[in-house]
Amino acid sequence: MNAQHLQFVPASEFRQRAAAAVADEHLRRSFRGAMDFLIGKRAAQFPDASALERQRALAEHIRKYSLARLPELLEQLERKLTENGVQVHWAESPEQANAIIIDIARRHGTKLMVKGKSMVSEEIELNHAMADAGMEALESDMGEYIVQLDGEKPSHIIMPAIHKTKEEIARLFAAKVPGASYTDSVDELIGIGRAVLREKFRTAEIGLSGVNFAVAETGTLCLVENEGNGRMCTTVPDVHVAITGIEKVVEKLEHVPPLFGLLTRSATGQAITTYFNMISGPRKPGEKDGPREVHLVLVDNGRTQAYADEQLRSTLQCIRCGACMNHCPVYTRIGGHAYGTTYPGPIGEIISPHMLGLAATHVLPTASSLCGACGEVCPVRIPIPDLLIRLRAEAQHDARPGHAPLLGQGAAKSRLADAVWSGWAALYTRPALYRAFGWLATRFRALTPPMQSGWTVSRTPLKPASRTLHDEMAARNKR
Amino acid sequence: MEGCGNRKYPEKPASVYFFGTCLIDLFCPEAGLDAVRLLEREGIEVHFPPDQTCCGQPAHSSGFPAQTRAVALAQLRLFPEPWPVIVPSGSCAGMMRHHYPKIFADDPRLLVEATALAERVYELSEFLSQVVRIRLIDHGEPTRVALHTSCAARREMGTHVHARTLLDQLPGVEVAVHAHESECCGFGGTFSLKHPPISSAMAGDKVDAIKETGAQTFVSADCGCLFNLNHTLRKREDRLQGQHLATFLWQRTGSEGGRQ
Numbered sequence: 019m020n021a022q023h024l025q026f027v028p029a030s031e032f033r034q035r036a037a038a039a040v041a042d043e044h045l046r047r048s049f050r051g052a053m054d055f056l057i058g059k060r061a062a063q064f065p066d067a068s069a070l071e072r073q074r075a076l077a078e079h080i081r082k083y084s085l086a087r088l089p090e091l092l093e094q095l096e097r098k099l100t101e102n103g104v105q106v107h108w109a110e111s112p113e114q115a116n117a118i119i120i121d122i123a124r125r126h127g128t129k130l131m132v133k134g135k136s137m138v139s140e141e142i143e144l145n146h147a148m149a150d151a152g153m154e155a156l157e158s159d160m161g162e163y164i165v166q167l168d169g170e171k172p173s174h175i176i177m178p179a180i181h182k183t184k185e186e187i188a189r190l191f192a193a194k195v196p197g198a199s200y201t202d203s204v205d206e207l208i209g210i211g212r213a214v215l216r217e218k219f220r221t222a223e224i225g226l227s228g229v230n231f232a233v234a235e236t237g238t239l240c241l242v243e244n245e246g247n248g249r250m251c252t253t254v255p256d257v258h259v260a261i262t263g264i265e266k267v268v269e270k271l272e273h274v275p276p277l278f279g280l281l282t283r284s285a286t287g288q289a290i291t292t293y294f295n296m297i298s299g300p301r302k303p304g305e306k307d308g309p310r311e312v313h314l315v316l317v318d319n320g321r322t323q324a325y326a327d328e329q330l331r332s333t334l335q336c337i338r339c340g341a342c343m344n345h346c347p348v349y350t351r352i353g354g355h356a357y358g359t360t361y362p363g364p365i366g367e368i369i370s371p372h373m374l375g376l377a378a379t380h381v382l383p384t385a386s387s388l389c390g391a392c393g394e395v396c397p398v399r400i401p402i403p404d405l406l407i408r409l410r411a412e413a414q415h416d417a418r419p420g421h422a423p424l425l426g427q428g429a430a431k432s433r434l435a436d437a438v439w440s441g442w443a444a445l446y447t448r449p450a451l452y453r454a455f456g457w458l459a460t461r462f463r464a465l466t467p468p469m470q471s472g473w474t475v476s477r478t479p480l481k482p483a484s485r486t487l488h489d490e491m492a493a494r495n496k497r
Numbered sequence: 498m499e500g501c502g503n504r505k506y507p508e509k510p511a512s513v514y515f516f517g518t519c520l521i522d523l524f525c526p527e528a529g530l531d532a533v534r535l536l537e538r539e540g541i542e543v544h545f546p547p548d549q550t551c552c553g554q555p556a557h558s559s560g561f562p563a564q565t566r567a568v569a570l571a572q573l574r575l576f577p578e579p580w581p582v583i584v585p586s587g588s589c590a591g592m593m594r595h596h597y598p599k600i601f602a603d604d605p606r607l608l609v610e611a612t613a614l615a616e617r618v619y620e621l622s623e624f625l626s627q628v629v630r631i632r633l634i635d636h637g638e639p640t641r642v643a644l645h646t647s648c649a650a651r652r653e654m655g656t657h658v659h660a661r662t663l664l665d666q667l668p669g670v671e672v673a674v675h676a677h678e679s680e681c682c683g684f685g686g687t688f689s690l691k692h693p694p695i696s697s698a699m700a701g702d703k704v705d706a707i708k709e710t711g712a713q714t715f716v717s718a719d720c721g722c723l724f725n726l727n728h729t730l731r732k733r734e735d736r737l738q739g740q741h742l743a744t745f746l747w748q749r750t751g752s753e754g755g756r757q
Contacts, residue, residue, distance in 0.1 A: 387685025410560025472693035477728035
């Protein structure tokens with residue numbers, strides 16, 4: 019299957035999916051409930067607002083510092099990893115990343131790859147590429163396993179199956195897991211999933227994982243997880259392939275704890291996850307376990323476009339906690355699938371245009387009321403609303419002089435919108451004309467159109483008052 | 498965020514500028530007049546530059562920077578005296594206070610002017626409570642009121658607390674806290690036109706939450722939110738209507754009452 023095709027998001031389709039989602043009472047209730055739960059869990063972890071601000075400032079500085087030195091840190095990371103016996107690969111595109119991984123898999127005669135949770139592997143549609151190459155890629159994170167079993171994509175970057183109820187999962191397991199009988203006990207369902215996966219861990223030739231932080235100075239790959247499946251994927255099979263975006267590198271080990279602490283508390287409201295894996299190379303002579311080969315695939319996929327622009331670079335500060343979507347009133351109402359991209363919610367709206375181009379994604383940055391809830395909770399202080407506004411502008415205009423065009427630059431250009439806003443500016447920069455407009459609009463308010471585009475779908479029309487404030491103030495001053 | 502908590506407030510001035518905002522000008526002049534009346538009752542002379550139009554926010558949030566800049570520039574020099582500029586809207590105040598310096602960042606001369614203006618911009622409830630230190634005398638009947646604070650007031654200006662502080666001065670007013678109070682009402686300027694189903698769902702949920710408190714009315718210091726919620730309620734043929742904070746305060750403290 020073609021990744022680009024899958025992730026193309028025509029404006030009309032996004033609107034249709036969003037409309038269908040808000041009309042779905044069941045989806046609305048379940049997302050609201052789940053997001054409220056996560057918001058509460060996070061809030062309980064941050065009782066002291068000023069302490070949180072200090073931690074956010076530190077995390078932001080670590081991310082900015084790392085990005086400022088990204089080229090040299092990546093080279094240092096490659097050097098250290100190579101010294102540690104890890105094979106480093108660079109992929110500019112999803113196709114290159116898939117080709118690298120498939121090549122490794124084929125060399126090891128792979129029939130089955132077990133996967134820990136990795137959004138970058140979703141981004142490159144690795145599972146489809148593996149299937150096309152005749153190999154199975156099995157998700158082992160319970161949420162990802164459920165979503166894969168049902169032929170879906172994750173609806174949340176941390177909780178992939180959050181859109182599904184217990185009952186839906188029960189029916190899914192009964193229908194799709196060989197030998198499973200229907201149960202809606204959560205513990206029993208997890209037991210069924212684990213029994214399947216246990217066997218798969220033992221037989222898989224390759225384990226794949228994501229990376230949360232790659233430490234340049236030591237060549238350490240840090241992996242944050244709760245279920246232990248990440249540790250299984252990275253230690254049991256003979257070959258471990260880690261995949262991550264080029265932005266995940268930090269310079270020193272001491273830069274990890276502040277980010278890790280904010281990641282888990284922002285994401286799931288946990289002080290720390292059950293597992294924190296630090297991977298520093300393959301099995302050494304005399305060691306009894308661990309993979310014999312470790313690979314790291316560093317994926318660009320549009321990140322260098324964001325990196326090249328001073329303002330857009332902050333997009334890459336993201337540590338993928340998902341707090342922006344948990345707190346987003348739009349995400350809460352339409353869920354993750356409506357976005358049609360790997361990364362939904364506010365972070366998806368600002369990162370997808372770099373991965374897929376503005377031609378495919380220009381509607382996404384408009385799907386925000388700019389309420390600022392995302393920016394308020396972002397642990398690394400990405401100014402998400404400012405970036406949404408910037409992308410709206412880039413989608414509707416040619417590149418400014420001295421700026422390289424973004425992929426799909428100007429894809430949403432509209433002569434009508436240009437004319438409307440230029441007319442608006444002409445009126446609002448001419449005070450006498452503006453006052454005359456106000457006088458006319460108020461005196462002839464009976465002529466106000468009763469249908470006002472999207473406004474009157476669920477609202478009565480806006481109608482000017484009988485006199486403007488300008489009129490009232492002028493009359494007062496005369497008295 | 499940047500505006501929250503750490504702003505240093507001056508002594509109460511003798512004169513202020515009033516920036517009425519385009520929404521109040523055309524759709525809700527009463528709110529602007531009531532704000533002016535509240536200020537004048539405190540012995541402050543209110544100057545309304547007649548050439549003012551709009552802060553530029555609609556074009557800014559829609560991604561039209563050239564038009565934003567033109568309209569913002571048309572406001573920049575309307576306030577020559579060093580008086581505070583009072584804005585009866587958290588989002589327009591936020592635009593002038595936090596975005597003007599960014600808009601003119603490429604022109605050092607204009608940047609200096611924009612920064613100097615930004616430093617003098619106050620949202621109305623912020624100015625009344627923190628600079629005027631107004632003491633309100635309540636003449637109204639006991640009532641139950643919900644408060645909707647705009648997202649810009651809450652997250653950009655940090656002034657949501659001031660609206661609450663003012664309401665808390667009124668012994669007859671019980672402020673009912675509604676579910677998901679910090680959540681957006683779904684207005685978002687052109688967002689409400691571009692994504693009607695999502696915007697309507699948000700407005701509907703906000704209205705439901707306010708209704709659930711049993712409040713007799715609700716107030717907001719932002720007309721965008723008020724129009725969004727009031728017109729949603731009218732479409733539902735619901736009689737509940739919100740008021741601008743200035744109007745609510747003026748009506749309860751009365752022209753002849755309050756502080757004389």
